[in-house]
Amino acid sequence: MKRFLLALLTVAVLAIGLVLWLGLREDDSHPSTTPDVASAELVARGAYLARAGNCIGCHTARGGQPYAGGRAIQTPFGAIYASNITPDRETGIGAWSADDFWRALHNGKSRDGSLLYPAFPFPNYSRVTRADSDAIYAYLQSVPAVRQINRAPELDFPFNQRWLLVGWRALYFRPEVYQPQPAQSAEWNRGAYLVQGLGHCSACHTARNVFGAQRQELSGGIIPMVNWYATSLTGEHGAREWPLEDLIAFMGTGVSMQGSASGPMAEVVRDSLQHLQDDDLHAIAVYLKSLPPDEVTPSAEQPLPGPEHKAFLQRGARVYEKHCVDCHGADGRGEPPHFPPLAGNRSVLVPVPVNPIRLLVHGGYPPSTEGNPYPFGMPPFGNLLTDEEAAAVLSYIRNAWGNRASVVASPQINRLRPVMID
C-alpha cells in the first residue's frame, strides 16, 4: 500500500512537473543580431511590419492616440484591454529592451514574466523571426510616447487567475519561429510566414474550442462576441476558388470582382492589408490558394429550404425585386467591384448567416483605401424591412442563381437588429 501511494505521488509530481515545464517553457535560442536598434532603416522596416501585424488595430481605442491601448477585446471569458505599447516609460513599453519585446512576441510572457492572455495573438506572433521582432521593437520605440495607464482585464472567475494559463499553454502553445518549407517556393514561404505569423489570420478565420484554442486551420467560424462569421479561406467559395488577382484586389483595396470587405475584415484592410506591398499580397494569395480544402463543412444552424418554403422564397424574390435589384442585378451578379455579386458570394453563404443579416439590416461601407478612396456602400435596410421580409429576402438570395444555403428565420433577424460597436 505504501509503495502504491509513493508511486502515485511520484506520478502526480511528474505530471505536475510536465505541465509546468510545457506551460512555462521559453525558447531563448534566438539572440538578437540587430546591431543598432535605432537606425532609420530599421525603424522604417518595423513600421511596415507593424502594419502587417496590425498592431494598431487592437492597441488603439476609437479616437484614441495611436498604440496607446485601451481598446476592449471582448472574449467569451470577459474583456481584455489592449495595452499601451508607446515608448512611455511608466505606462507603455519605454523601459522594455528588445529582449523583453521578443519575450512577449515569441514566448507570450510580459517583461516581468507574467503569462499573457492569448487575446494577444502570441501563438501567431511566435512564428515571427527575431530580426522582424527587433525591427517592430525599433519602430514602436520611435512613435510618440503617450502616458495612458493600462486597464486591467475584466474576466470572470476562474479565467481571471492568470496562472491557469500554464495549463492552456501546456496544451496549445509551443514557441516556434516559422520554418521555411524547402519544397515550396520562396514566395509561398513568404506568404505562409505572413499568414501564420504577423497577419494572424487564424485569430479570426479559425474556429476555437471551448478553451479559446484554435481548431482546423483557416476553415472559418463565428468570431466570438464580435458576432461576425469569418469565412472559410479553405472551403467552398473560399480563397482557393478566387482568381489570384481578385484576392490581391480584395486585400489591397477592400473591393474585388468576388466580394467586398465588411465587418472586422474592412478594418483589417483599412489598417493593415492595404498598406502591404504588392509582392507581399501576391505571396499571401499564392499561399492561401495552396491550402488543402476543408475536410468537413460546418453544419448549418437551419435546414436547407424544401417545398414548404416555396411561398416564403417567392416573397423574398418580391422584396429583392423592389429593393436589391438596382445594384445587385436580377441575375445576382451585381456590378463588381463596386456592387458585389451575391451569386457565389462567400459572405452571403456562410453557414451561420450573421454576415448577410448584419449587412442587410445595418448596411455599411467597405474601407476608404488608396486604390478605392470613395467606396460605394450598402444602405441599412433595418428600418425599411420587417423581420419577416428581411428573412425572406435573405433566404431567397441564399438559394437563387445556384446558391444553396440554409433558410433564415425572422427571430435571427430580430436578434441582430441592435448595432454592436466594439
Add this chain to the structure above:
Amino acid sequence: MRFIPRLTPPKRLPSIWPLLIVLSIAPATASARIEAMEKRVAPCMACHGEQGRAAPDGYYPRIAGKPQGYLYNQLVNFRDGRRQQYPLMIYMVQHLSDDYLMEMARFFAEQDLPYPPPQPVPANAGVMERGRQLAVQGDAARRIPACVACHGAKLTGVAPSVPGVLGLPRDYLVAQFGAWRIGTRRAHAPDCMGQVAREMSAEDINAVSTWLAAQPLPAEPKAEGSFPAPLPLACGSVGQGGQPR
C-alpha cells in the same frame, strides 16, 4: 489589379494643362468632382430621406443644406468616438477617410430643398415666451448665451461650422441637449454647446426646443457667411470644419 479606377481628376496635369485650366473655369459641382456621388451616398438617404430631407418619422434629422463644415465635423465625431448617440452612424462611417467624409458633407450641404412648415407643437404661452427669451436674449444671470449669438441672427446657422437650429423636430432638439449633458454628444474641445447645455435646466431645454421647433424658416434659409459679433464662448468646432485634418 491593385487599383480601382478613382473616378477623380488626375493629380498630375498632362501637357495640355493650359487648355484644361481654361476648361475648368466653370465651377465644378460636388457631383462632378466624384462620379456618381449621389449613388455613393445612397446609404445615408435610407434613413435621412431623399436628398437628406429628413425621415417622415421626424427623428432622423434633415441634413440637406446644413453647412458643409458642420456636417463634416459630425461625421468625424461619429467615427472618432466623440458622438456616441447613434451606433448605426458610427458603424456607417467607421472605415471612411477624412477626404471622403468631406465629400459626403459637401454633397448634402449643396442640396437646396424647400423646408416644410413647422409641425404644430402644443405648448402654453409661458413656455413659448421663455423659449423665445433664451433663443433671442439668453440668460446672462445663468451664463446661457442667446442661440442667435452663435447660430446667426435668423437662427439659420453660420457657415462653415455652425448649423441652423430651425426646421428640426422638438424631440430631436431635446435629445441633443440631453446627449450633451451626459457626454454622449461632444465636439472638438472646447465644447461650447456642451457647456451651454449643462447650464440649462430641464425646463429651459423644453422651452427653447419647443420654441425653436415652432418657428418657420425665413425666406432665405441658408446659413450666413460670418458672425455678427465675437462668439460669447470659445468653440473648438468653429474653424475645424474647413478642411480635412
